[in-house]
Amino acid sequence: MKKLSSKIWSLIILFLVITVVFMSLFTNFLYDQLYVKDSEESMIEVGERLQSNYQGGKVTDEFVEKVEDFNMYSTFNVFAVRNPKELSACVPFEIDYDTLIGPEERRQLLKGEPITKIGYEERFEREVISVIVPLTDQNRLEGIIYLYYPLARITELANNEVIILISSVVVFSMLLAFFVHKGLGHIMRPLNELQHAVEKMSDGDYKTRVNVSSKDEIGKLSEAFNEMAAAIQSEDEDKKTFLATVSHELRTPISYVKGYSEAIQNNFIEGKEKDDAIQLIHREANRMERLTNELLQLAHSNRDQEKIDVYPMVISETIRESVDLLKNQSKHKEVEINLELDDSLIVQANEEKLKQIFINVIENSIRYSNKKSLIYILLKASGGNAVIEINDQGIGIPKDDLPYITEPFYRVNKARSRADGGSGLGLSIVKDLVKQHNGKLLIDSELGKGTYVTITIPLMEEL
CATH class of the missing domain: 3.30.450 (Beta-Lactamase)
Incomplete structure (x- = not known):
């Protein structure tokens, strides 16, 4: 070329x-x-x-x-x-x-x-x-x-003066050619750097950056390239981290299922140990199934941010149905759920996705609540929005971890999370689903006192 x-x-x-x-x-x-x-x-x-x-x-x-x-x-x-x-x-x-x-x-x-x-x-x-x-x-x-x-x-x-003029023009043209050559070299240098940087990026070197030496169009192009390179590098690192985390999350249950199934197949364990192994295999299979479903849900929500079907619905009914689905978990933990709901509030939303939001948040509240404690759920109207406040009296979240808890696979207590059954994807899915409803998610917490989750969903406009 x-x-x-x-x-x-x-x-x-x-x-x-x-x-x-x-x-x-x-x-x-x-x-x-x-x-x-x-x-x-x-x-x-x-x-x-x-x-x-x-x-x-x-x-x-x-x-x-x-x-x-x-x-x-x-x-x-x-x-x-x-x-x-x-x-x-x-x-x-x-x-x-x-x-x-x-x-x-x-x-x-x-x-x-x-x-x-x-x-x-x-x-x-x-x-x-x-x-x-x-x-x-x-x-x-x-x-x-x-x-x-x-x-x-x-x-x-053409007299002597004209000949002198022509000679001057020739000399000037040579000087002009020299300075044009130098000027083109100066102009082309950042473009050549951009070309080499693009070639490096095409080979997978996403750390490549170019120097921004001017504020003109080429300088702006260099800035745009650096921003693009930073975004691609970040996305590549996130992808690698995501794949490594998924592999890590699946490796443990798969090793359990494989190990105990081989032990049962070869009659290495009998009696009560065999029953316990079957229960463990069943539990780990459920964990893998839930992890897979959550991964699919997360990928789907990221791909279709603006493609959900919404319709008028009474939001208080969806909250009650979500609480009913979690009754067994709350009874097992001896956690009481106190509801204070405004039944007149109507929002434009997708019931299935809204229910998924509430189930994830309430299930987290139950999981990390202390026994015989209280979860308080309030639904009210404020500033044209339906405001849902879910407060528990659980173990709480350290302040340093709060900015990261909606990131995929982020765990506050790495040692307890797997035992508690959490995948680290629930709040990430909640954040995306709330965003799809043009709402906001706010999480605050005090260590040892509890967590306060606030969700706002726009109310349906009156005709």
Whole structure:
């Protein structure tokens, strides 16, 4: 692929060629329209002034001498002759009379109109312009005034100053080319760095960054690349961490299931130990199933942030149904759930996903509550939102862990979490589901006193 610098150089050269061609055409135009035209008009003017001295009748020797005397003051060569055929004896070059004054030219002279001729003369090795002014009397051509002037070549019009100017232009063009080359190198340097950085990223080196040395478009492009590279690196690290965590989470239950199933198959354990092993296999299988379902739910919620079906629903009923589904867990933990719900609140939501939010949060409250404690659930309206507050009297969460508890697989107590059955995905799913409902999730906690979860969902607008 052709380099960008080569394309720019090609464009500059193209512009220079166009400029040279234009200047050449423009110079020829000026030569024809200014120099040649001006010479022609000056010669006609001189000829007509000399013609005004002619009083009619035969052209006298005195008139011829006066015309020839004008040569002493004019840059043009001027002759007056009675018969045009006599011109051959006056001018230093051959004249074809029939070509010079043909029938058409003769009619034009009889009308008193001058004739202009331009042709190449080998004698002068250049173009010669000539003007014939008629001397007429009563429709008779008594003679002519003949003016001629060898035209200078375009190159001869260039004096020393012009040559110096052209030399200066050449030197300036060389200097310009040098500085353009340096300038292109300076401009292309960050683009080349970007190209190398992109190649490194395509090879998997996501730590690649480029220097931002300007605030122009290239500088902004470099900043955008660095931001993109940082985002890709972060995503890659998150993916690796996620896969490593998933592998770690599945490795333990799989090893349990494999180990105990082989022990049972080979009759290494019997009686009560066998029953305990079967229960452990069942429990670990349930854990893997729940982990798989939560992973699918998390992936689905991240993929379809704006694609959930919502409809008007009474939110208090969904909260009650969620609490009923967790009655066995709360009874087993001897935890009482106290409800204070406003039954008039209606939201635009998806009942299944809203129920999943409440089940995850309430189940966490039950799991980490102390025995014979209280969970308080309040539903109220505030600022156009349905506000759900779920407060427990459990073990609480350290302040340092609060900013990270909604991240996938984050555990506050790494030692207890697996025993308690948590996968570390529940609150991450809750955060995404609340976001899908255009709501907000706020979690606060005091270690040893309990956790306070606040969920806000926009109320349905009144028609």
